[in-house]
Amino acid sequence: MNSSTIRDVAKLAGVGVGTVSRVLNDSPDVSELTRRKVLAAIAELDFSPSVIARRLSLRKTLTIGVIAPFFTRPAFVERLRGVEKVIAQTNYDLVLFNVETPERRDACFRDVPRRDRVDGLLILSLSPEDAAANRFLSSQVPTILIDAYHPQMHHVVVDNIAGGQKAVQHLIDLGHRQIGFISDAMENPFNPFRFSHIHDRYQGYRQALDAAAIPFRPEYHKQGLHSRSVARQLTHDLLSQPDPPTAIFAYSDTQALGIIEAANDLGLRVPEQLSVIGFDDIELAEYVGLTTIRQNLYNSGVIGANMLLELLAAPIHAVQKVTLPTELINRQTTAPPQR
Amino acid sequence: MNSSTIRDVAKLAGVGVGTVSRVLNDSPDVSELTRRKVLAAIAELDFSPSVIARRLSLRKTLTIGVIAPFFTRPAFVERLRGVEKVIAQTNYDLVLFNVETPERRDACFRDVPRRDRVDGLLILSLSPEDAAANRFLSSQVPTILIDAYHPQMHHVVVDNIAGGQKAVQHLIDLGHRQIGFISDAMENPFNPFRFSHIHDRYQGYRQALDAAAIPFRPEYHKQGLHSRSVARQLTHDLLSQPDPPTAIFAYSDTQALGIIEAANDLGLRVPEQLSVIGFDDIELAEYVGLTTIRQNLYNSGVIGANMLLELLAAPIHAVQKVTLPTELINRQTTAPPQR
DNA sequence: CCACTGACTGGAACCGGTTCCAGTTAATAG
DNA sequence: CTATTAACTGGAACCGGTTCCAGTCAGTGG
Numbered sequence: 001m002n003s004s005t006i007r008d009v010a011k012l013a014g015v016g017v018g019t020v021s022r023v024l025n026d027s028p029d030v031s032e033l034t035r036r037k038v039l040a041a042i043a044e045l046d047f048s049p050s051v052i053a054r055r056l057s058l059r060k061t062l063t064i065g066v067i068a069p070f071f072t073r074p075a076f077v078e079r080l081r082g083v084e085k086v087i088a089q090t091n092y093d094l095v096l097f098n099v100e101t102p103e104r105r106d107a108c109f110r111d112v113p114r115r116d117r118v119d120g121l122l123i124l125s126l127s128p129e130d131a132a133a134n135r136f137l138s139s140q141v142p143t144i145l146i147d148a149y150h151p152q153m154h155h156v157v158v159d160n161i162a163g164g165q166k167a168v169q170h171l172i173d174l175g176h177r178q179i180g181f182i183s184d185a186m187e188n189p190f191n192p193f194r195f196s197h198i199h200d201r202y203q204g205y206r207q208a209l210d211a212a213a214i215p216f217r218p219e220y221h222k223q224g225l226h227s228r229s230v231a232r233q234l235t236h237d238l239l240s241q242p243d244p245p246t247a248i249f250a251y252s253d254t255q256a257l258g259i260i261e262a263a264n265d266l267g268l269r270v271p272e273q274l275s276v277i278g279f280d281d282i283e284l285a286e287y288v289g290l291t292t293i294r295q296n297l298y299n300s301g302v303i304g305a306n307m308l309l310e311l312l313a314a315p316i317h318a319v320q321k322v323t324l325p326t327e328l329i330n331r332q333t334t335a336p337p338q339r
Numbered sequence: 340m341n342s343s344t345i346r347d348v349a350k351l352a353g354v355g356v357g358t359v360s361r362v363l364n365d366s367p368d369v370s371e372l373t374r375r376k377v378l379a380a381i382a383e384l385d386f387s388p389s390v391i392a393r394r395l396s397l398r399k400t401l402t403i404g405v406i407a408p409f410f411t412r413p414a415f416v417e418r419l420r421g422v423e424k425v426i427a428q429t430n431y432d433l434v435l436f437n438v439e440t441p442e443r444r445d446a447c448f449r450d451v452p453r454r455d456r457v458d459g460l461l462i463l464s465l466s467p468e469d470a471a472a473n474r475f476l477s478s479q480v481p482t483i484l485i486d487a488y489h490p491q492m493h494h495v496v497v498d499n500i501a502g503g504q505k506a507v508q509h510l511i512d513l514g515h516r517q518i519g520f521i522s523d524a525m526e527n528p529f530n531p532f533r534f535s536h537i538h539d540r541y542q543g544y545r546q547a548l549d550a551a552a553i554p555f556r557p558e559y560h561k562q563g564l565h566s567r568s569v570a571r572q573l574t575h576d577l578l579s580q581p582d583p584p585t586a587i588f589a590y591s592d593t594q595a596l597g598i599i600e601a602a603n604d605l606g607l608r609v610p611e612q613l614s615v616i617g618f619d620d621i622e623l624a625e626y627v628g629l630t631t632i633r634q635n636l637y638n639s640g641v642i643g644a645n646m647l648l649e650l651l652a653a654p655i656h657a658v659q660k661v662t663l664p665t666e667l668i669n670r671q672t673t674a675p676p677q678r
Numbered sequence: 679c680c681a682c683t684g685a686c687t688g689g690a691a692c693c694g695g696t697t698c699c700a701g702t703t704a705a706t707a708g
Numbered sequence: 709c710t711a712t713t714a715a716c717t718g719g720a721a722c723c724g725g726t727t728c729c730a731g732t733c734a735g736t737g738g
Contacts, residue, residue, distance in 0.1 A: 025726085031686065058693085
């Protein structure tokens with residue numbers, strides 16, 4: 001059925017294979033008469049060219065790879081959605097590599113960036129170390145980091161430092177002076193993917209405190225694995241100390257939810273007795289009325305994918321760096337501290 | 340760098356290309372000595388075989404396609420996760436086709452099922468009409484429907500009828516006799532993807548009522564677009580009528596959340612004054628303590644992907660039909676009706 | 679009338695694997 | 709010692725496109 005080849009078409013149309021190929025590729029060097037004959041033969045045979053054979057002779061895969069820890073956190077899915085939207089409008093195929101363990105990440109970083117596998121690569125939320133980055137750079141596969149960073153690689157990131165600062169500044173503006181921070185662990189082994197935003201948001205936290213001349217209190221910063229339940233436990237620790245914070249900045253919305261649970265456990269009303277602010281603005285955040293810092297997740301995918309397409313179309317550039325802004329979404333979990 | 344071919348390896352190792360190919364494919368017909376020579380040459384050249392060329396000569400794409408409306412509802416992502424998990428363990432690539440409009444669905448149904456594009460296909464939550472199904476069947480591309488149905492295609496579905504019945508039976512067991520149902524629209528144009536579960540869950544609703552000899556009241560069934568806000572509005576309609584229901588079965592958890600919002604609007608306490616039960620058991624459900632019917636989303640992806648791999652390995656079978664059970668998850672939104 | 683140009687065309691060579699057939703070699707049987 | 713066989717091996721042919729070179733032919737200029 002689908003088994004006719006370009007040679008069958010050539011024979012039927014009474015032309016050479018080269019001519020058929022020219023017709024298929026809209027070459028101008030074909031007379032109108034010939035073109036019509038070829039198109040008729042194509043229609044009669046219900047021929048369509050083999051993508052596989054094209055790939056071999058073009059030495060391109062017509063494929064874009066995406067490496068990401070998609071399913072581990074809701075935010076990643078939203079970025080992927082933006083990526084897919086862009087790629088779907090091209091004739092590239094989108095090949096998915098999901099990463100749920102550091103081993104799998106390393107395997108992907110090793111095996112995927114090969115010219116015969118993908119023409120271009122998007123990496124979401126996974127910042128490569130120098131060794132991996134060098135492999136990407138020498139692999140000749142154009143690669144864009146989205147929500148991830150390496151100084152020598154193209155990337156589109158959100159301004160986590162400014163975002164963290166914005167969150168804490170909001171609490172300060174409300175009158176808070178005792179502000180806790182609950183985050184993922186900043187160091188291995190509890191930050192196996194080395195999500196670098198943690199450091200950035202932490203830095204934003206510190207800068208906002210400094211700017212307001214509020215001394216940093218290490219006992220106000222609790223770290224642990226990224227999950228609601230861990231955040232809940234950390235909040236218990238945080239609030240059970242003498243002179244506890246009156247407001248908490250959470251590294252992520254997921255953790256903010258754990259903080260709110262802990263407040264409920266302890267009989268503290270939010271926001272009257274405890275203010276909570278998150279980061280990301282995931283869908284749940286709106287539902288529970290969480291004040292948070294929004295980053296435009298979908299857009300980051302769109303921008304990254306478009307950068308990659310440009311890179312594939314045009315020759316090499318200098319390292320492209322895009323930083324996206326954040327936005328304070330003021331809902332119902334922050335308020336002035338009680339006197 | 341990556342440019343060495345099997346012929347380079349053959350020359351360096353002093354053997355023929357066929358022999359190198361045999362070594363690469365672990366053929367037993369190679370002497371140990373020769374194998375070592377070849378492996379040494381491979382290592383020296385840092386050679387790895389071109390996937391593209393393999394595809395052409397094997398006449399396989401080494402690719403599995405997934406067509407789905409992934410990002411429109413959280414449940415789909417969870418299924419995809421199960422699919423990815425299975426595919427990642429093979430050497431198939433996973434190519435993603437996201438569908439957000441009926442046009443895009445039709446385009447995917449038309450263009451993707453081609454032997455030179457994918458070796459096998461998984462379709463999530465989109466039930467093809469007969470015309471499309473015939474194209475799939477005649478395309479020679481093994482295809483599995485997950486959470487979708489066509490009588491002549493392999494599929495793995497959840498037992499939506501039994502699930503709906505289970506939900507309503509739970510309400511009846513609690514003593515409810517006035518039970519509403521809020522669902523997606525059952526007919527076009529408001530059900531553009533023809534999600535068939537709606538009919539099934541509706542049927543489960545009707546069966547449970549019949550079994551308890553409770554007459555069906557059409558005014559207790561409200562339909563609308565799938566969203567929290569629409570469900571909220573429908574609930575207002577439902578509860579503002581004389582003799583309103585004391586319990587509501589929601590087609591999905593998302594809609595159940597809208598129902599709860601509406602109850603709050605009206606000052607009705609859940610579950611004391613209104614019982615609500617959902618369907619799916621999405622992540623949010625646990626968070627808000629929603630009683631619901633769980634379907635094992637992740638597992639449906641795993642099972643479907645494994646079915647496809649078997650189909651790719653073995654010759655044609657009879658139509659495979661798998662039905663997965665559901666489970667009542669009893670949380671805090673259902674209770675006996677008030678006297 | 680010849681040389682030359684431009685427009686178009688045919689088809690071999692190529693992309694880099696796999697496969698199959700025809701050897702070669704060594705071992706075993708007769 | 710020869711015939712037969714088993715165990716390996718080399719390499720041509722093939723998968724189905726694209727590309728490029730060497731034409732062919734009509735038209736133009738001298």
